[in-house]
Amino acid sequence: MESSARREEAVLTPREIFDRLDHFVIGQEAAKRAVAIAAHNHLKRVQARRLRRSSLIKKSNILLIGPTGSGKTHIARNLAEILHVPFTTVDATEYTEAGYYGKDVEVMISDLLFKANHSVEDTQRGIIFVDEVDKIARRSQGARNGAGSRDIGGEGVQQALLKLLEGREVYVPLNVTQAWNKSDFVQVDTRDILFICAGTFSDLHEYGDEGGRALGFGAEDAAKRSQKRISTKQLVDFGMMAEFLGRLPVVVQLEKLGEPELIRVLTEPPDSIIREFRELLAMDDIELDFADGGLREVVRYSVDRGLGARGLRSILEFVMADVMFEAPEHRRRRVEVDADFVRQRLVGLDSAQIGL
Ligand SMILES: Nc1ncnc2c1ncn2[C@@H]1O[C@H](COP(=O)(O)OP(=O)(O)O)[C@@H](O)[C@H]1O
Numbered sequence: 354m355e356s357s358a359r360r361e362e363a364v365l366t367p368r369e370i371f372d373r374l375d376h377f378v379i380g381q382e383a384a385k386r387a388v389a390i391a392a393h394n395h396l397k398r399v400q401a402r403r404l405r406r407s408s409l410i411k412k413s414n415i416l417l418i419g420p421t422g423s424g425k426t427h428i429a430r431n432l433a434e435i436l437h438v439p440f441t442t443v444d445a446t447e448y449t450e451a452g453y454y455g456k457d458v459e460v461m462i463s464d465l466l467f468k469a470n471h472s473v474e475d476t477q478r479g480i481i482f483v484d485e486v487d488k489i490a491r492r493s494q495g496a497r498n499g500a501g502s503r504d505i506g507g508e509g510v511q512q513a514l515l516k517l518l519e520g521r522e523v524y525v526p527l528n529v530t531q532a533w534n535k536s537d538f539v540q541v542d543t544r545d546i547l548f549i550c551a552g553t554f555s556d557l558h559e560y561g562d563e564g565g566r567a568l569g570f571g572a573e574d575a576a577k578r579s580q581k582r583i584s585t586k587q588l589v590d591f592g593m594m595a596e597f598l599g600r601l602p603v604v605v606q607l608e609k610l611g612e613p614e615l616i617r618v619l620t621e622p623p624d625s626i627i628r629e630f631r632e633l634l635a636m637d638d639i640e641l642d643f644a645d646g647g648l649r650e651v652v653r654y655s656v657d658r659g660l661g662a663r664g665l666r667s668i669l670e671f672v673m674a675d676v677m678f679e680a681p682e683h684r685r686r687r688v689e690v691d692a693d694f695v696r697q698r699l700v701g702l703d704s705a706q707i708g709l
């Protein structure tokens with residue numbers, strides 16, 4: 354992480370941020386645009402502060418709503434890299450309101466401080482990704498999801514998070530694994546820390562639950578276009594506090610990735626999984642020929658189980674295991690992976706029951 358607090362560079366435009374995100378994030382055009390604007394405003398805010406100008410620009414904290422494996426974490430992580438700011442992901446369910454068993458929300462700031470190599474200045478411009486915020490919904494309106502029993506967390510954690518989202522100064526311990534005095538605390542101003550909260554809010558939307566397969570490519574696109582916008586009222590009814598939502602002015606809905614997009618996820622980004630396997634095999638002078646039919650089988654397996662892009666790596670690792678094990682011993686220059694090969698391997702995956 355370069356310490357860049359004094360770098361006087363032009364603020365990246367939304368389009369520049371979008372274009373950079375676009376290299377790594379497949380689909381999700383609306384989300385990339387909204388996030389690019391929010392990030393641009395974030396940079397402007399930070400710059401105004403640096404130049405000691407007073408500024409009206411409000412914090413552009415973001416709420417990402419979308420199904421598992423649609424790229425919520427992926428977008429946030431890539432955004433942090435594009436902006437050259439420290440980044441940490443935390444899970445909302447691990448936190449409790451002060452005084453209860455569990456982590457205090459200040460630990461989020463400690464995590465970020467650690468990622469920023471203990472630079473308070475960099476920490477104050479960083480991004481914190483708070484996952485699973487739908488799991489800290491207020492549960493008072495009864496037995497939603499049968500989860501009515503855990504009422505302690507929910508609202509209290511939202512309350513505790515509020516003060517960070519608002520931008521207060523907090524005292525956090527320096528990392529205790531370091532050789533410093535354990536009682537060392539530092540003051541961190543959270544005013545310019547960008548919070549990206551994420552959740553599936555799964556009972557608020559219908560994504561066409563046949564997994565897209567039965568619908569076929571074209572039909573799935575049509576289904577996606579008709580996806581309804583989730584309103585603030587729905588989120589409040591779901592159990593999110595109005596004050597909490599008020600601190601997340603940018604609400605972005607991600608789409609469920611369809612088969613064509615998942616194939617692109619496998620092959621297109623510079624760090625895509627297929628490219629990675631290709632590089633690994635190339636080190637043994639082996640060329641990997643992954644047929645389109647093979648890719649489609651991998652993708653369908655993931656779609657059928659509602660895993661989105663999240664299942665792809667584990668599935669592919671499983672499919673490729675024997676190839677990777679044996680390839681260096683073979684004198685062959687080419688390995689071909691086609692639909693039949695993938696199908697045969699995936700039969701084994703069902704019974705292997707590895708945790709995807
Ligand atoms: N839209 C996307 N474009 C490219 N890769 C993606 C996309 N969505 C997910 N991925 C890949 O799948 C993995 C899991 O996605 P993730 O962002 O964790 O999903 P979510 O947080 O929405 O459940 C990511 O690490 C990334 O490699």
Ligand SMILES: [Mg+2]
Binds near residue numbers: 484
């Ligand atoms: Mg995630």
